[in-house]
Amino acid sequence: MTRxxxxxxxATRLFAxxxxxxxxxKQIADAAGVSAPLVVHHFGSKDGLKQVxxxxxxxxxxxxxxxxxxxxxxxxxxxxxxxxxxxxxxxxPPDSPVPAYLRRLLLSGAPEGYRLFRRWYELSLGFTVAxxxxxxxxxxxxxxxxTVFLMADxxxxxxxxxxxxxxxxxxxxxxxxxxxxxxxxxxxxxHGFLVDNEEGTE
Amino acid sequence: MTRxxxxxxxATRLFAxxxxxxxxxKQIADAAGVSAPLVVHHFGSKDGLKQVxxxxxxxxxxxxxxxxxxxxxxxxxxxxxxxxxxxxxxxxPPDSPVPAYLRRLLLSGAPEGYRLFRRWYELSLGFTVAxxxxxxxxxxxxxxxxTVFLMADxxxxxxxxxxxxxxxxxxxxxxxxxxxxxxxxxxxxxHGFLVDNEEGTE
DNA sequence: CAGGATACTAAATGCCCGTTCAGTCTTCTG
DNA sequence: CAGAAGACTGAACGGGCATTTAGTATCCTG
Numbered sequence: 064m065t066r067x068x069x070x071x072x073x074a075t076r077l078f079a080x081x082x083x084x085x086x087x088x089k090q091i092a093d094a095a096g097v098s099a100p101l102v103v104h105h106f107g108s109k110d111g112l113k114q115v116x117x118x119x120x121x122x123x124x125x126x127x128x129x130x131x132x133x134x135x136x137x138x139x140x141x142x143x144x145x146x147x148x149x150x151x152x153x154x155x156p157p158d159s160p161v162p163a164y165l166r167r168l169l170l171s172g173a174p175e176g177y178r179l180f181r182r183w184y185e186l187s188l189g190f191t192v193a194x195x196x197x198x199x200x201x202x203x204x205x206x207x208x209x210t211v212f213l214m215a216d217x218x219x220x221x222x223x224x225x226x227x228x229x230x231x232x233x234x235x236x237x238x239x240x241x242x243x244x245x246x247x248x249x250x251x252x253x254h255g256f257l258v259d260n261e262e263g264t265e
Numbered sequence: 266m267t268r269x270x271x272x273x274x275x276a277t278r279l280f281a282x283x284x285x286x287x288x289x290x291k292q293i294a295d296a297a298g299v300s301a302p303l304v305v306h307h308f309g310s311k312d313g314l315k316q317v318x319x320x321x322x323x324x325x326x327x328x329x330x331x332x333x334x335x336x337x338x339x340x341x342x343x344x345x346x347x348x349x350x351x352x353x354x355x356x357x358p359p360d361s362p363v364p365a366y367l368r369r370l371l372l373s374g375a376p377e378g379y380r381l382f383r384r385w386y387e388l389s390l391g392f393t394v395a396x397x398x399x400x401x402x403x404x405x406x407x408x409x410x411x412t413v414f415l416m417a418d419x420x421x422x423x424x425x426x427x428x429x430x431x432x433x434x435x436x437x438x439x440x441x442x443x444x445x446x447x448x449x450x451x452x453x454x455x456h457g458f459l460v461d462n463e464e465g466t467e
Numbered sequence: 468c469a470g471g472a473t474a475c476t477a478a479a480t481g482c483c484c485g486t487t488c489a490g491t492c493t494t495c496t497g
Numbered sequence: 498c499a500g501a502a503g504a505c506t507g508a509a510c511g512g513g514c515a516t517t518t519a520g521t522a523t524c525c526t527g
Contacts, residue, residue: 065506082373084286086357087484098506103486105504164371170426171284180428204458208449211429215421216414219427222424224384226371227413235413245408255457268474289514300476305516307474 067105069095075116079163083113117175120164124179127154128186135190145247147183148217152236166222186216216248269307271297277318281365285315319377322366326345326381329356330388337392348447349385350419354438389416416449 064072073094073235077086088109092099106112118224125149131137137150155161166177200209201255220227220235235244251257266274272405275296279288292302308314333352357363370378390427393408393415402411422429424435437446454457 065460066376072343080426082284088486089484098486100390100486100488100507101505109485122318167363170368170372174429175429175430180425181432184432185346197437199460201456201458203452205445205449207433208445209453209458211433212450212453214420215418215425218425219417219421221409223326223371225374227417228378230383230411231413243407243410244413246308247407248414250403250405251391251411251453251457252459253457253461254403254413255453255455257402257454258401258403259455290516291514301514302477302518305477311515384513 066095066101070097070105070112071116071119074112075120075164076118076160079160079167082167084169085108092151116164117173118170120161120168121175121179124165125183127151128182134193146217146220147150147187147218148236149241150219150244162221162224163178169218169222183218184210184214185219220244268297268299268303272304272307272314273318273321276314277366278323278362280315280318281362281369284369285311293315318366319375321372323377323381324362324368325363326367326384329353332386348422349389350422350438351443351447353423364423364426367417371420371424385420386412386416389419395450422446 070091074086076146088099088102091112092102095102096159097233102112106115131147137247144156151162158206165179168179170176188206188210191200191210194200195206200206223236224236228240233240233243235241272293276288276293279293279296280408288299288305293314294304298302304311304314308317329352333349341433345427353364367381370381372378384407390412393402396402397406397408402408426436426438435445436443
């Protein structure tokens with residue numbers, strides 16, 4: 064691996080973990096085994112590096128989305144709804160900094176974050192619309208509203224993973240969590256969770 | 266309002282908007298109409314100020330949760346599920362920095378963020394369990410899994426509000442968004458969204 | 468009203484950190 | 498193999514920022 068790539072990767076991990084503001088060029092350089100000025104030499108400035116990392120992470124998702132567009136069966140897996148979060152977790156090594164970086168990207172207001180979210184949305188919407196046209200959805204379902212609903216749930220699992228793990232004792236993206244979660248989610252997708260109080264009166 | 270409180274409020278707004286790392290004491294002081302050293306005089310250090318703001322925002326939520334615990338009917342509103350996000354939005358002035366601050370609190374890994382999440386979870390779980398015991402939930406529903414499901418959706422609406430607004434053109438926490446959203450959500454709570462393919466075979 | 472505490476400020480301090488400089492080493496290219 | 502271009506480093510620089518200092522005004526309290 065080229066030194067340039069080593070710097071980029073070290074920065075990705077450190078940015079994801081502590082946020083770019085808290086990370087110094089020296090820390091990045093040390094983690095990559097180089098000197099601080101070399102970082103500037105390769106990326107122009109700290110800001111330049113940040114942008115390169117943003118783009119790079121964006122590209123990881125592009126690849127994931129592209130792969131999924133070509134092989135939608137990857138997803139049709141356990142749960143009824145489209146869980147890109149699950150797919151992402153399976154796709155990346157367990158210690159990947161990408162999920163944590165995604166958090167920052169979505170919540171920092173960075174342009175790459177908005178681009179990424181939009182692509183995610185369009186992919187999800189396409190999937191929902193396809194289900195709609197295939198007649199798998201209950202009549203009267205609004206595909207846009209449903210997409211928002213499903214995406215919110217999906218992304219929250221990534222964004223709040225640590226909190227859910229802390230509170231329930233189960234990492235929602237571990238095998239155990241996915242099982243327990245997926246079963247319930249599928250049931251909700253099919254029937255909802257409320258007793259249908261109109262059944263008796265109709 | 267005491268100057269101390271003015272500083273605290275200015276800091277809350279600026280921290281929420283740009284993140285504590287990007288905000289200087291001078292900016293806070295200017296926004297509050299005081300000098301920078303006065304901030305140190307009242308809060309010891311920038312870090313001290315950050316902690317006070319964390320606690321203060323935490324207390325806002327404590328109050329909200331307490332009020333809700335005493336008057337659960339506040340919530341039983343439109344949607345079937347418990348939308349604390351909606352309640353929060355109604356409760357705060359439209360330009361309140363609290364929702365944006367909540368984002369940072371939950372995603373920065375700050376201890377106050379974990380405390381806050383836990384209280385939110387316990388409140389939600391209590392509500393779900395109550396529904397369970399009242400027999401409103403479909404048999405076989407796991408209250409914990411359901412709580413996780415509902416909270417994820419609820420919190421994502423706050424955390425990703427800007428992104429959803431950007432992509433759909435509708436702020437999900439505006440009156441229009443809540444209407445469109447709530448209707449769909451209620452339907453999902455009742456029946457799910459998938460055509461029940463077991464109906465025909467059973 | 469004395470005088471101590473507290474609120475407050477302008478100016479000074481010192482550190483951290485991104486960046487630049489000057490120079491060496493390595494690697495291509497003709 | 499010459500010699501130019503790029504990779505790379507240690508040392509210096511300079512700006513920004515939190516914090517300290519020293520001193521003034523304001524407010525309590527007896």
